[in-house]
Amino acid sequence: MNSKNSVNRFMAGLLIVVACLLLPTVQGQQADSGSGMAKTDNVTNGGQASLRGLTELDETREADLFKPVPRDRRPYKSDYVYQPPLIPHKIRDYELSANANKCLTCHSFKNAVDSGATKISVTHYESRQGQILSDVSPRRYFCLQCHVVQTDTRELISNNFKPVDSLQ
Amino acid sequence: MTFWSRLSRPSKASAGVLLGLGFVGGILFWGAFNTGMEATNTEAFCSSCHAPIVAEIRETIHYSNRSGVRAICSDCHVPHAWTDKLVRKVQASKELVAFALGTINTPEKFRARRGHLAHREWQRMKNNDSQECRNCHNFDFMDFSEQGRRSITQHSTALASGDKTCVDCHKGVAHRLPNMSGVEGWQ
Numbered sequence: 644m645n646s647k648n649s650v651n652r653f654m655a656g657l658l659i660v661v662a663c664l665l666l667p668t669v670q671g672q673q674a675d676s677g678s679g680m681a682k683t684d685n686v687t688n689g690g691q692a693s694l695r696g697l698t699e700l701d702e703t704r705e706a707d708l709f710k711p712v713p714r715d716r717r718p719y720k721s722d723y724v725y726q727p728p729l730i731p732h733k734i735r736d737y738e739l740s741a742n743a744n745k746c747l748t749c750h751s752f753k754n755a756v757d758s759g760a761t762k763i764s765v766t767h768y769e770s771r772q773g774q775i776l777s778d779v780s781p782r783r784y785f786c787l788q789c790h791v792v793q794t795d796t797r798e799l800i801s802n803n804f805k806p807v808d809s810l811q
Numbered sequence: 812m813t814f815w816s817r818l819s820r821p822s823k824a825s826a827g828v829l830l831g832l833g834f835v836g837g838i839l840f841w842g843a844f845n846t847g848m849e850a851t852n853t854e855a856f857c858s859s860c861h862a863p864i865v866a867e868i869r870e871t872i873h874y875s876n877r878s879g880v881r882a883i884c885s886d887c888h889v890p891h892a893w894t895d896k897l898v899r900k901v902q903a904s905k906e907l908v909a910f911a912l913g914t915i916n917t918p919e920k921f922r923a924r925r926g927h928l929a930h931r932e933w934q935r936m937k938n939n940d941s942q943e944c945r946n947c948h949n950f951d952f953m954d955f956s957e958q959g960r961r962s963i964t965q966h967s968t969a970l971a972s973g974d975k976t977c978v979d980c981h982k983g984v985a986h987r988l989p990n991m992s993g994v995e996g997w998q
Contacts, residue, residue, distance in 0.1 A: 715959030732961065736871050736984070740951070744986035747998050749961075754996065778998075 644742060710733035712793035718761060719793065722806040728761060734792055739785060746786045747779065848900060852885035860910060863918070887943045887985065888932070895939075912936070926989035933978055941977035954975045 650658070687699050698704040710711040712733050737745035747763075748754055754763035767783040768776050850856060858865045865884060873882040890896050913977045915921050937942065950970060955963045969975040980996070984987065991997040 715961055732959065738983055738988050741989070743983065743991040744998055748996055751998065 730792045854883045936978040944977040978985040
């Protein structure tokens, strides 16, 4: 009886101590939620800069200026075998949707001869199983998934990348 | 004085008043007519029914560009010459009936008819040699040295010879395109 009482008293004391320890953190969280903006304490980049600079994840960084895209130039050399050729011209407002593909008005098998543009490779007419189709395969239809425009800008991360020997 | 003689020999003063009234009335009518017609050429007027399609131009070069020149709906869709404009306005009054009938009152109905509407507008521009493009883009004033290689190739051949007109290649310059399969030069 006596021993049971003392255990109860000990447990009650422990509860009070734990409650006192927890109270400040609970109050702190309430104060934060009251300010409206979800400002969390546990988001930090640890001083590590990324492509977003030192901006924290929960902050919105000011947008960069658009980089100038060359209007129209000769095709870029490939840096490795099977590289999707880069786009050497502007493509602003060229619609690429389920309805229309502006790229194919010059680069398709049908139009490439007249337009003088680089013809898309035969791989674009293959299904996933290697079967040759009569028209561009749906999985190769959205050109910009692999082909991108280039801008003459500073490299994001300095590197020593070199093309393979055969393409140098 | 009989009624007939009063009509056949009006006094000089009343003839002058009639002429004056006719003159002033004419000016007022003409001004009001043209002002009314111009009011139906504003972007706000077009948007009151065609809001979703007017919004499409906002991301294109004809709305947002470095030099601050902007084309609004009527610059391309309404002829500038007065008689042609009047004809187009009368044709467009048909749209009021379609609006009342609810021919295109949902996005689904619009998507289904978009091809039909686009083809009609392309044909209209083909028939008048893309006059609404040429109101601003004059072929004679083009400086090929300022154009890209691809532009020079097309403009100095097909356009210069009159083989093609602007809209043959420049489709969807201010709107999203309909399904383009089967359209000449596409897919």
